[in-house]
Amino acid sequence: MANLLWLQSGGCGGCSMSLLGAEGPDLISTLEAAGIELLWHPSLSEQTGIEVRQLLQQIIDGELELDLLCIEGSLMRGPGGTGRFHLFGGTGIPMIDWVSKLAEKARYTLAIGSCAAYGGITSAGDNHADATGLQFEGELRGGLLGSEYRSMGALPVVNVSGCPVHPNWVTETLIELALGEGAVERLDTLGRPRLYADQLVHHGCTRNEYYEYKASAEQLGQQGCMMEHLGCLGTQAHGDCNTRPWNGEGSCTRGGYACINCTAPEFEEPRHAFMETPKIAGIPVGLPTDMPKAWFVALASLSKAATPERLKENARSEQLIYPPTLHKRKN
Amino acid sequence: MSRIVVGPFNRVEGDLDITLDSMDGQVTGARVNATLYRGFERILVGKPALDALVYTPRICGICSVSQSVAAALALADSQGLQPTRNGELCRNLILANESLTDLLTHFYLFFMPDFARDIYVREPWFDAVVSRFKAVSGEATREVLPARAEFLHLMGLLAGKWPHTLSIQPGGTTRPVQRQERLRLVAILGAFRRFLERVTFGDDLERIAAIHTPEQLRCWQREKPWHSGDLRTFLYLSQQLDLGTLGRATDRFISFGNYALQGEQAVPRGLWTPDSGLQALDPGRIVEDVSHAWMEQAPPLHPARGETEPVADKEGAYSWCKAPRLDGQVVETGALARALVAGDPLLTRLVIEQGGSVHTRMLARLLELARTLPKLQQWALQIEPGEPFCHHPQRLQDGEGVGLMEAARGSLGHWISVQRGKISHYQIIAPTTWNFSPRDASGQPGALEQALVGAPIRQGETDPVAVQHIVRSFDPCMVCTVH
Numbered sequence: 001m002a003n004l005l006w007l008q009s010g011g012c013g014g015c016s017m018s019l020l021g022a023e024g025p026d027l028i029s030t031l032e033a034a035g036i037e038l039l040w041h042p043s044l045s046e047q048t049g050i051e052v053r054q055l056l057q058q059i060i061d062g063e064l065e066l067d068l069l070c071i072e073g074s075l076m077r078g079p080g081g082t083g084r085f086h087l088f089g090g091t092g093i094p095m096i097d098w099v100s101k102l103a104e105k106a107r108y109t110l111a112i113g114s115c116a117a118y119g120g121i122t123s124a125g126d127n128h129a130d131a132t133g134l135q136f137e138g139e140l141r142g143g144l145l146g147s148e149y150r151s152m153g154a155l156p157v158v159n160v161s162g163c164p165v166h167p168n169w170v171t172e173t174l175i176e177l178a179l180g181e182g183a184v185e186r187l188d189t190l191g192r193p194r195l196y197a198d199q200l201v202h203h204g205c206t207r208n209e210y211y212e213y214k215a216s217a218e219q220l221g222q223q224g225c226m227m228e229h230l231g232c233l234g235t236q237a238h239g240d241c242n243t244r245p246w247n248g249e250g251s252c253t254r255g256g257y258a259c260i261n262c263t264a265p266e267f268e269e270p271r272h273a274f275m276e277t278p279k280i281a282g283i284p285v286g287l288p289t290d291m292p293k294a295w296f297v298a299l300a301s302l303s304k305a306a307t308p309e310r311l312k313e314n315a316r317s318e319q320l321i322y323p324p325t326l327h328k329r330k331n
Numbered sequence: 332m333s334r335i336v337v338g339p340f341n342r343v344e345g346d347l348d349i350t351l352d353s354m355d356g357q358v359t360g361a362r363v364n365a366t367l368y369r370g371f372e373r374i375l376v377g378k379p380a381l382d383a384l385v386y387t388p389r390i391c392g393i394c395s396v397s398q399s400v401a402a403a404l405a406l407a408d409s410q411g412l413q414p415t416r417n418g419e420l421c422r423n424l425i426l427a428n429e430s431l432t433d434l435l436t437h438f439y440l441f442f443m444p445d446f447a448r449d450i451y452v453r454e455p456w457f458d459a460v461v462s463r464f465k466a467v468s469g470e471a472t473r474e475v476l477p478a479r480a481e482f483l484h485l486m487g488l489l490a491g492k493w494p495h496t497l498s499i500q501p502g503g504t505t506r507p508v509q510r511q512e513r514l515r516l517v518a519i520l521g522a523f524r525r526f527l528e529r530v531t532f533g534d535d536l537e538r539i540a541a542i543h544t545p546e547q548l549r550c551w552q553r554e555k556p557w558h559s560g561d562l563r564t565f566l567y568l569s570q571q572l573d574l575g576t577l578g579r580a581t582d583r584f585i586s587f588g589n590y591a592l593q594g595e596q597a598v599p600r601g602l603w604t605p606d607s608g609l610q611a612l613d614p615g616r617i618v619e620d621v622s623h624a625w626m627e628q629a630p631p632l633h634p635a636r637g638e639t640e641p642v643a644d645k646e647g648a649y650s651w652c653k654a655p656r657l658d659g660q661v662v663e664t665g666a667l668a669r670a671l672v673a674g675d676p677l678l679t680r681l682v683i684e685q686g687g688s689v690h691t692r693m694l695a696r697l698l699e700l701a702r703t704l705p706k707l708q709q710w711a712l713q714i715e716p717g718e719p720f721c722h723h724p725q726r727l728q729d730g731e732g733v734g735l736m737e738a739a740r741g742s743l744g745h746w747i748s749v750q751r752g753k754i755s756h757y758q759i760i761a762p763t764t765w766n767f768s769p770r771d772a773s774g775q776p777g778a779l780e781q782a783l784v785g786a787p788i789r790q791g792e793t794d795p796v797a798v799q800h801i802v803r804s805f806d807p808c809m810v811c812t813v814h
Contacts, residue, residue: 009367010367017395018493023481026473028476042339045341045342046467048340080643085368089338089346090340091339121374121389220500220505247492252497255497256505260385275382
């Protein structure tokens with residue numbers, strides 16, 4: 001058995017909402033089957049007020065061992081380092097203080113979502129609220145707990161990033177840790193579980209045929225590839241969004257809009273409009289990470305020259321104009 | 332007089348604490364504190380205008396699509412852009428999918444588990460309610476979560492994912508629906524309807540929708556035992572615990588109207604009071620007062636001119652939440668307000684007789700669930716595959732825009748100014764900003780603060796159960812409240 005405590009701070013609660021949508025099996029069955037007991041979750045548990053305050057104090061006092069500490073939302077250090085932008089309800093104590101103390105006791109500490117992992121949306125703009133992640137501030141190590149932090153189970157913070165997270169990224173990470181299979185080498189350099197971060201959003205994208213021929217959509221909702229004009233970062237973004245559907249059917253690119261690389265630190269500040277691809281001399285900046293640029297440009301112009309009419313026209317249309325033609329059998 | 336601080340509240344979205352004054356076992360005063368400040372209105376300034384569609388949904392994970400819709404409406408208004416008919420149909424479907432999911436989640440996961448608390452152990456109904464509604468372990472949770480997840484497949488299809496989609500745009504939606512996908516929508520909606528009829532209502536939705544008087548409701552209730560269907564269980568518990576007399580607030584109700592289609596709103600806009608009935612709502616008469624908020628002191632301002640300057644130390648302030656007022660008055664918003672503005676005969680009579688209450692707020696939510704689902708089924712059938720789904724703005728014009736709509740929890744407004752393609756000003760008033768506002772300069776308490784006065788506190792209670800019921804009857808979303 002492992003127990004789990006979930007706290008929310010400077011975020012939107014969307015990762016919890018996403019998690020409630022876990023399917024095959026549902027969340028409650030998943031936790032039961034994994035032997036995970038919910039000590040407290042703000043959306044699900046009965047205990048309120050003093051019962052919660054006592055529970056947290058028991059953990060801090062070492063009377064109750066804590067296996068899995070899940071933090072959702074950015075950690076609010078402002079204003080002026082006081083943490084007053086979030087005093088945990090009923091306690092008058094900054095949430096950052098609660099989290100720091102609990103993290104000392106936890107066997108594993110998990111950042112749920114990009115806010116808790118890296119600061120996320122809440123740290124956008126001039127970050128006047130001084131929001132940070134647990135062990136990263138954007139791309140820099142540090143954050144609330146510091147780069148040297150290790151949980152009792154000798155792991156750094158496990159960054160289940162995403163905005164929001166896919167429910168199964170959370171459930172599978174929890175199962176992995178509950179099975180005792182957590183290990184540093186199962187995390188990537190940004191602390192993300194490799195079980196989902198070893199794939200690219202590009203993998204399994206339904207627009208791949210358009211990508212191959214650089215047949216590009218010019219407006220959202222059109223069928224073509226969204227990399228050239230519409231800001232899509234699927235070829236660089238880590239996540240299995242297109243091989244593991246969202247809400248049974250979808251993904252961002254399937255929904256007709258670009259991937260904004262929400263599993264990455266600093267995705268919230270792309271320094272250009274999210275749905276526009278910045279270009280230099282007509283060539284998109286930010287090409288696939290592990291491909292030599294000259295080769296990409298050469299291949300792109302070659303494939304553009306070879307684009308079938310069917311793809312060129314369909315790419316710029318909301319509707320299918322030309323279905324694939326039948327292959328004629330030679331007699 | 333004694334004073335206690337209650338919190339953290341759970342089974343609300345976000346964090347909340349409330350300071351209660353009491354005497355002789357009754358609440359005599361309440362101060363509601365929204366404890367988290369993030370500062371979206373400042374984050375948005377200077378961003379490319381259409382990026383509001385990336386940032387604003389992330390104000391809230393439970394009202395994410397509502398924030399998208401309000402932003403899209405405000406952007407469309409600033410650009411003079413009309414969405415396509417298909418785009419409006421899909422937008423309504425996506426929005427209603429979120430709202431109905433919220434109504435369901437609130438009833439089963441947030442509200443009902445309080446009746447399974449040990450404080451009710453001596454009640455004759457306790458064991459049955461525990462086995463059905465106990466938090467986490469009750470059978471209802473097990474039944475509802477899979478049905479909820481399947482219903483949200485509509486999001487997978489039309490919005491890519493939930494929460495935080497970018498499919499809702501000022502000119503329509505980005506997900507053209509193919510012929511077979513339209514049929515898939517019909518199947519998803521049909522299955523969720525069967526769930527509601529079998530589990531939540533224990534009857535056909537048309538029969539529920541046709542209940543127009545308190546007498547008809549009582550007759551319907553008596554047809555079967557109280558534990559037959561969850562609506563009957565709620566009605567029974569509500570009578571046993573007299574929830575109709577608990578949690579009366581201001582009895583001034585607003586709705587911004589919702590589900591626009593070709594210039595008509597399926598849910599009307601207006602202000603309703605028991606004395607004067609339905610009146611026009613003038614959004615120009617809205618201001619936000621910051622006298623008791625941790626915000627730089629300023630006169631009450633219309634949101635098109637509003638400011639967000641947080642200050643942690645300020646005499647008399649006790650919340651990060653500003654206090655919105657309509658014509659200087661406190662108002663309540665939510666499903667009950669929508670029903671009253673729409674002229675629902677059952678709820679109108681109940682509120683005229685007893686005022687807004689825990690009972691009427693909850694009943695309004697359940698009835699809205701029953702009455703809205705058939706609309707979704709119609710919208711799905713009206714989609715015309717092959718026709719356009721999205722108009723795109725040519726070039727962004729300078730301008731101001733406002734987006735007013737109804738989230739599950741009530742009236743949501745976004746006010747935007749666009750200059751040279753960028754956001755120069757952005758203000759948001761969320762439903763719970765209205766309902767959970769602090770006092771204003773004239774000392775008027777917010778709607779929840781009023782609703783809590785008179786709530787009973789039992790001997791020795793640290794987190795009074797009546798307070799829990801009243802707070803959750805508003806279905807607060809605290810992350811939206813301050814944003």
